[in-house]
Amino acid sequence: xxxxxxxxxxxxxxxxxxxxxxxxxxxxxxxxxxxxxxxxxxxxxxxxxxxxxxxxxxxxxxxxxxxxxxxxxxxxxxxxxxxxxxxxxxxxxxxxxxxxxxxxxxxxxxxxxxxxxxxxxxxxxxxxxxxxxxxxxxxxxxxxxxxxxxxxxxxxxxxxxxxxxxxxxxxxxxxxxxxxxxxxxxxxxxxxxxxxxxxxxxxxxxxxxxxxxxxxxxxxxxxxxxxxxxxxxxxxxxxxxxxxxxxxxxxxxxxxxxxxxx
Amino acid sequence: xxxxxxxxxxxxxxxxxxxxxxxxxxxxxxxxxxxxxxxxxxxxxxxxxxxxxxxxxxxxxxxxxxxxxxxxxxxxxxxxxxxxxxxxxxxxxxxxxxxxxxxxxxxxxxxxxxxxxxxxxxxxxxxxxxxxxxxxxxxxxxxxxxxxxxxxxxxxxxxxxxxxxxxxxxxxxxxxxxxxxxxxxxxxxxxxxxxxxxxxxxxxxxxxxxxxxxxxxxxxxxxxxxxxxxxxxxxxxxxxxxxxxxxxxxxxxxxxxxxxxxxxxxxxxxxxxxxxxxxxxxxxxxxxxxxxxxxxxxxxxxxxxxxxxxxxxxxxxxxxxxxxxxx
Numbered sequence: 001x002x003x004x005x006x007x008x009x010x011x012x013x014x015x016x017x018x019x020x021x022x023x024x025x026x027x028x029x030x031x032x033x034x035x036x037x038x039x040x041x042x043x044x045x046x047x048x049x050x051x052x053x054x055x056x057x058x059x060x061x062x063x064x065x066x067x068x069x070x071x072x073x074x075x076x077x078x079x080x081x082x083x084x085x086x087x088x089x090x091x092x093x094x095x096x097x098x099x100x101x102x103x104x105x106x107x108x109x110x111x112x113x114x115x116x117x118x119x120x121x122x123x124x125x126x127x128x129x130x131x132x133x134x135x136x137x138x139x140x141x142x143x144x145x146x147x148x149x150x151x152x153x154x155x156x157x158x159x160x161x162x163x164x165x166x167x168x169x170x171x172x173x174x175x176x177x178x179x180x181x182x183x184x185x186x187x188x189x190x191x192x193x194x195x196x197x198x199x200x201x202x203x204x205x206x207x208x209x210x211x212x213x214x215x216x217x218x219x220x221x222x223x224x225x226x227x228x229x230x231x232x233x234x235x236x237x238x239x240x241x242x243x244x245x246x247x248x249x250x251x252x253x254x255x256x257x258x259x260x261x262x
Numbered sequence: 263x264x265x266x267x268x269x270x271x272x273x274x275x276x277x278x279x280x281x282x283x284x285x286x287x288x289x290x291x292x293x294x295x296x297x298x299x300x301x302x303x304x305x306x307x308x309x310x311x312x313x314x315x316x317x318x319x320x321x322x323x324x325x326x327x328x329x330x331x332x333x334x335x336x337x338x339x340x341x342x343x344x345x346x347x348x349x350x351x352x353x354x355x356x357x358x359x360x361x362x363x364x365x366x367x368x369x370x371x372x373x374x375x376x377x378x379x380x381x382x383x384x385x386x387x388x389x390x391x392x393x394x395x396x397x398x399x400x401x402x403x404x405x406x407x408x409x410x411x412x413x414x415x416x417x418x419x420x421x422x423x424x425x426x427x428x429x430x431x432x433x434x435x436x437x438x439x440x441x442x443x444x445x446x447x448x449x450x451x452x453x454x455x456x457x458x459x460x461x462x463x464x465x466x467x468x469x470x471x472x473x474x475x476x477x478x479x480x481x482x483x484x485x486x487x488x489x490x491x492x493x494x495x496x497x498x499x500x501x502x503x504x505x506x507x508x509x510x511x512x513x514x515x516x517x518x519x520x521x522x523x524x525x526x527x528x529x530x531x532x533x534x535x536x537x538x539x540x541x542x543x544x545x546x547x548x549x550x551x552x553x554x555x556x557x558x559x560x561x562x563x564x565x566x567x568x569x570x571x572x573x574x575x576x577x578x579x580x581x582x583x584x585x586x587x588x589x
Binding site for chain 1: 399404446514548569
């Protein structure tokens with residue numbers, strides 16, 4: 001089966017250097033980029049599926065010109081090739097533009113499944129995959145804890161996490177599935193994988209290559225704008241309790257009572 | 263017609279999701295400040311009960327009966343139908359919860375309408391003919407205030423941003439029939455499985471007691487659960503505890519789990535790595551129990567007990583249970 005995974009390079013949250021630029025947009029040059037953590041679960045799920053059913057995994061990233069540096073990490077995990085959608089006009093893209101561009105990039109590809117992460121650590125909105133599915137009129141199966149394709153029948157079953165347990169969803173393929181951590185721990189790239197990734201193809205696509213009018217997307221037509229930002233007020237100094245357990249426990253409960261929590 | 267819309271989400275038993283009561287309260291407050299209309303919409307196979315409940319918060323609610331929602335995934339159907347109800351040239355803003363269903367419906371509706379999204383609202387105001395939305399970014403290091411560039415938009419709202427309050431008088435419910443076929447493909451729900459162990463949902467909990475690697479195993483989580491019960495709270499966990507199989511993924515807080523904003527976050531055996539911190543640091547009060555005085559959580563907790571969780575925890579239980587009115 002053919003699987004496409006949407007992979008977003010994001011500022012490394014562990015590096016802690018994220019900041020806004022003067023234009024109120026995320027300064028993507030300020031911090032080293034990594035593969036968005038939730039996208040790694042999607043990629044891991046895709047790799048397991050092609051190991052079980054045969055086929056190949058293509059990653060698609062919409063990213064600035066340095067995108068391939070991060071995409072190589074996904075290729076080192078085992079994805080077969082990458083498509084890097086990059087265009088100066090895409091700077092400052094909002095969710096609407098991002099969904100449109102990813103949908104346009106997918107139009108020329110053949111796939112049984114598109115997998116995406118539940119949200120990205122830089123934006124956190126978790127809305128783009130549903131937008132891509134709606135634009136392409138793909139069956140949309142979200143918050144997957146398990147993905148079971150039936151390649152003979154051309155259908156896929158997904159366990160969708162629900163507030164009380166899970167729902168079993170079923171749809172014909174091609175379909176778009178949103179992945180969660182419950183699918184399993186992403187693998188570490190092997191040395192062999194890292195070496196192999198160097199020679200894997202990353203095809204660069206400009207907006208004109210995927211049939212998108214540069215004037216219809218990007219910062220110039222953004223639907224939202226940042227008016228300002230503030231650092232949250234710092235927390236008061238931490239009260240440190242180093243008493244025996246019973247005394248410490250009493251202090252905790254008194255503290256909670258003062259704050260009217262208990 | 264200009265105005266605000268609230269999408270009512272429906273629970274498995276046909277009632278209104280708690281998040282929708284909060285979203286409705288927020289939107290009603292904004293609408294009043296802005297002198298705008300506010301309308302609720304519930305899309306379901308049987309929207310009656312949820313629509314009636316939503317109408318206790320809003321002056322007018324549309325109950326759209328969509329039979330396909332009975333045994334098909336809800337969000338795409340709801341987006342499809344709501345897009346059909348909106349007037350093409352309307353100046354409108356749509357409010358919905360920022361949970362899984364809310365995100366799904368917001369993303370799909372945005373693609374169908376071309377309207378922008380401001381996500382994960384932690385506070386909202388009204389200025390220049392539209393909402394201004396605060397959201398916490400970069401793991402809580404910054405709060406941004408944003409607006410739409412157009413007179414339309416979709417807003418997703420985090421749980422616990424406002425306290426749900428019914429309106430002074432209940433509003434009207436109007437039945438709406440769906441017009442035309444659904445344009446989006448539907449996804450069958452083959453089975454809905456309720457897990458016996460399903461715990462209280464952490465996103466909406468007022469108090470969360472969470473365990474990390476320091477809890478040591480599933481047995482250790484029994485202590486976490488007992489303390490949560492004594493406090494009337496829900497149980498949360500770090501990724502390490504989830505990966506170890508001690509507790510289900512649904513309870514995970516952090517970068518690849520849930521983001522929560524409870525009144526109290528009691529962290530037991532949690533070091534407070536950045537990936538976990540981003541999920542809980544907007545909690546009003548953070549109390550931690552940890553053996554390591556240098557653990558990162560000691561830097562952002564309001565109170566930290568340096569000690570062994572398996573000594574402090576039982577003592578805490580004793581204290582909590584001894585309080586007047588408890589258990």
